[in-house]
Amino acid sequence: xxxxxxxxxAGDGIGPEVVAEAEKVLKVTEEVFGYKFExxxxxxxxxxxxxxxxPLPEDTLQICRSADAVLLGAVGGPKWDNNxxxxxxxTGLLGIRKxxxxxxxxxxxxxxxxxxxxxxxxxxxxEGTDLMVVRELTGGIYFGxxxxxxxxxxxxxxxxxxxxxxxxxxxxxxxxEIAGKRRKKLASVDKANVLETSRLWxxxxxxxxxxxxxxxxxxxxxxxxxxxxxxxxxxxxxIVTENMFGDILSDEAAMLTGSIGMLASASMGEGSYGLxxxxxxxxxDIAGQGxxxxxxxxxxxxxxxxxxxxxxxxxxxxxxxxAEVLDAGHRTSDIxxxxxxxxxxxxxxxxxxxxx
Amino acid sequence: xxxxxxxxxAGDGIGPEVVAEAEKVLKVTEEVFGYKFExxxxxxxxxxxxxxxxPLPEDTLQICRSADAVLLGAVGGPKWDNNxxxxxxxTGLLGIRKxxxxxxxxxxxxxxxxxxxxxxxxxxxxEGTDLMVVRELTGGIYFGxxxxxxxxxxxxxxxxxxxxxxxxxxxxxxxxEIAGKRRKKLASVDKANVLETSRLWxxxxxxxxxxxxxxxxxxxxxxxxxxxxxxxxxxxxxIVTENMFGDILSDEAAMLTGSIGMLASASMGEGSYGLxxxxxxxxxDIAGQGxxxxxxxxxxxxxxxxxxxxxxxxxxxxxxxxAEVLDAGHRTSDIxxxxxxxxxxxxxxxxxxxxx
Ligand SMILES: CC(C)[C@H](C(=O)O)[C@@H](O)C(=O)O
Ligand SMILES: CC(C)[C@H](C(=O)O)[C@@H](O)C(=O)O
Numbered sequence: 001x002x003x004x005x006x007x008x009x010a011g012d013g014i015g016p017e018v019v020a021e022a023e024k025v026l027k028v029t030e031e032v033f034g035y036k037f038e039x040x041x042x043x044x045x046x047x048x049x050x051x052x053x054x055p056l057p058e059d060t061l062q063i064c065r066s067a068d069a070v071l072l073g074a075v076g077g078p079k080w081d082n083n084x085x086x087x088x089x090x091t092g093l094l095g096i097r098k099x100x101x102x103x104x105x106x107x108x109x110x111x112x113x114x115x116x117x118x119x120x121x122x123x124x125x126x127e128g129t130d131l132m133v134v135r136e137l138t139g140g141i142y143f144g145x146x147x148x149x150x151x152x153x154x155x156x157x158x159x160x161x162x163x164x165x166x167x168x169x170x171x172x173x174x175x176x177e178i179a180g181k182r183r184k185k186l187a188s189v190d191k192a193n194v195l196e197t198s199r200l201w202x203x204x205x206x207x208x209x210x211x212x213x214x215x216x217x218x219x220x221x222x223x224x225x226x227x228x229x230x231x232x233x234x235x236x237x238x239i240v241t242e243n244m245f246g247d248i249l250s251d252e253a254a255m256l257t258g259s260i261g262m263l264a265s266a267s268m269g270e271g272s273y274g275l276x277x278x279x280x281x282x283x284x285d286i287a288g289q290g291x292x293x294x295x296x297x298x299x300x301x302x303x304x305x306x307x308x309x310x311x312x313x314x315x316x317x318x319x320x321x322x323a324e325v326l327d328a329g330h331r332t333s334d335i336x337x338x339x340x341x342x343x344x345x346x347x348x349x350x351x352x353x354x355x356x
Numbered sequence: 357x358x359x360x361x362x363x364x365x366a367g368d369g370i371g372p373e374v375v376a377e378a379e380k381v382l383k384v385t386e387e388v389f390g391y392k393f394e395x396x397x398x399x400x401x402x403x404x405x406x407x408x409x410x411p412l413p414e415d416t417l418q419i420c421r422s423a424d425a426v427l428l429g430a431v432g433g434p435k436w437d438n439n440x441x442x443x444x445x446x447t448g449l450l451g452i453r454k455x456x457x458x459x460x461x462x463x464x465x466x467x468x469x470x471x472x473x474x475x476x477x478x479x480x481x482x483e484g485t486d487l488m489v490v491r492e493l494t495g496g497i498y499f500g501x502x503x504x505x506x507x508x509x510x511x512x513x514x515x516x517x518x519x520x521x522x523x524x525x526x527x528x529x530x531x532x533e534i535a536g537k538r539r540k541k542l543a544s545v546d547k548a549n550v551l552e553t554s555r556l557w558x559x560x561x562x563x564x565x566x567x568x569x570x571x572x573x574x575x576x577x578x579x580x581x582x583x584x585x586x587x588x589x590x591x592x593x594x595i596v597t598e599n600m601f602g603d604i605l606s607d608e609a610a611m612l613t614g615s616i617g618m619l620a621s622a623s624m625g626e627g628s629y630g631l632x633x634x635x636x637x638x639x640x641d642i643a644g645q646g647x648x649x650x651x652x653x654x655x656x657x658x659x660x661x662x663x664x665x666x667x668x669x670x671x672x673x674x675x676x677x678x679a680e681v682l683d684a685g686h687r688t689s690d691i692x693x694x695x696x697x698x699x700x701x702x703x704x705x706x707x708x709x710x711x712x
Contacts, residue, residue, distance in 0.1 A: 088549070090549040090550070094550070120477050120478055120481040120586055120587060121476050121477060121478070121586075122476055122477070122478055125476040141497070141515075141517060141550075141551065142550055144514075146551070146552035147552065148552065148556070151520050152520075153520040153521070153522035153523065154520050154521040154522050155520065155521050155556065156518055156519060156520035156521070156556070157518070157519055157520075157551075157552040157553040157555065157556035157557075158500075158516060158517065158518050158552065158553070159497075159516075159517040159551045159552050159553050160514060160515075160516055160517070161497060161514065161515040161516070161517065162512055162513070162514050163512060163513055164507050164508075164509040164510050164511065164512035164513075165509070165510040165511050165512070166509035166510050167509065191600075191603075193444070193446040194446070194450070194497075194498055195497065195502070195513075195515045196502035196503065196504065196513040196514065196515050197513040197514070197515050199513065200504070200511065200512070200513035222603070222604055223603045223604050223606075223607040224607070226582070226604045226605070226607050226608040226611070227607045227608060227610070227611035227616075230476055230477075230586075230608065230611045230612055231476060231611060244547075244600075245604075247547075247578070247579045248578055248579050248582045248601075248604055249582070250579075251579040251580070251582050251583045252582040252583060252586065252608065254583070255582070255583040255586045255587060256586055260583075
């Protein structure tokens, strides 16, 4: 079959360690399923600031653009936290989203059986929780004009939140489509009782909704959603929302599953192009010690197989392999009840690769 | 002693029922402690739309302005949800905040012993949770310019988020002061890695912080805060944040305590002026049936005694009376384990009044 190109961004902290394990799994899936991949590594984030003086070097963008998908480890760390804006890893993150047109961030939040006790929620509340946050990723207050000026009451700062119907419609349609392949429920989250952008958002949702008559739609105000996620997490299926609300709610949703170290995410552009990364961060405190859990990154690779390449067999195999290794009782230290029994990052990667 | 004037806004749904019980308690505290109050009722919210064609009639504002404090039940309901903006209860709420200069919303979120099982969080995680969200209430994206316009990609909507140093400094100082009277920990929540208003916010916090050397300060990004509230709720003391983040986080914090039906809130203006209201909404589904729990409103009155009037004895008495009645096992239906044993709104009010 055709050779698929994957840009690989290891990034900072535990990024290189978890990405190495995902590459191991990639190699094995090639052998087992006969798919062909070509990987190209690129510098991004803190390491790019250190080595190239910018979080997002132009050749990194070129490598990503010429690939079919991007696999990202993690970026950032305290080392760069006090840098000026242009020299911060987050600036690279926002830049790559915009440059690659990654307008939709898919954040599945589900509960891993072996981790259900890791949640701070009661098991009976969590039971059956399996939701997906679809977050708009290239608009809203993240990308609107920002400025400082002198006002009547001293210096003031301004952020601008802008959405146009085209931007809203494209993410909303995607969310309806995704809901159609799941439990057919969509919660659109906004603050239409206060924000003009939310009123536009809601109008678009209501205009598009009749085209998806089999999807049960509800509008939920963002403050209420933050509450309902706690009260009835299992009743949500797909949640679609704008950039800033999605940032907050997807993290809340991930944390309530207790499985944050295991969750994958996809940031999709036009067509099937996507950037895949674990939900967890770069965890600089445990970097380089073989303590990191590579599962979220490996599952992100699975998501890439499913969403970008349509390699359902390989995606299923990855998910099954992860389940098998967990069922056999293997744990990295972050998820081990008895830390003394924990296995290392590479051991976990080896076991999953072997189970494919 | 001097006569204190209280503007009373019953509002919509269960508002009139819960406010009536708080007034009962007000009367008893007058008798027991010798304080003198004069109350004046005012129309606001949905009922004001129905009777006066506007959610916030001018004479309601006059009554509030000439009072020392305002007691509010609840406003809103599905009846008015599809009204044009100017004829919606929320517009009244935003209007009254701005008109009365209520720049700071204090939302204590603590766990009532008798309700700790009502939380969806595990009891051991919740143990010791007692936090206060200090939300900026008259600035930010709520009150910045809003508009619709035609853009390159169709119609677009714009919201503007503005903060000046004066606005930020006043709420931040108040939060430091409050933290000083509590466990001396302050979490300032922003999104300084993305928003200019958040960078201004953080600068002000850092500039003011050295004046409060005994307060332990941490900066928390809003997405991380949404997670940490779930992971380690008891580690928070005071959380200070801007309007939109505060809307979301205060509701999340309230819900995680499991005590949302019992939580009071205060919206403070200059000096000791304040508007006090329960955190819960107008619950139109149970209105007029004697099912509402008046405790949050009664505790809001207690907060008024404490924060506006400095009547600590009466405030203590109210809180003690609520605790006594709950300890004796009395429950309204929302908090009753055995609903058939539940008492009515007025019975609960009577018991608390009698216990003072
Ligand atoms: C690092 C930051 C800019 C980023 C965001 O807010 O989008 C992060 O929180 C995320 O969710 O990917
Ligand atoms: C009704 C709405 C405008 C209001 C707000 O967002 O401030 C409410 O959610 C609140 O928190 O008091």
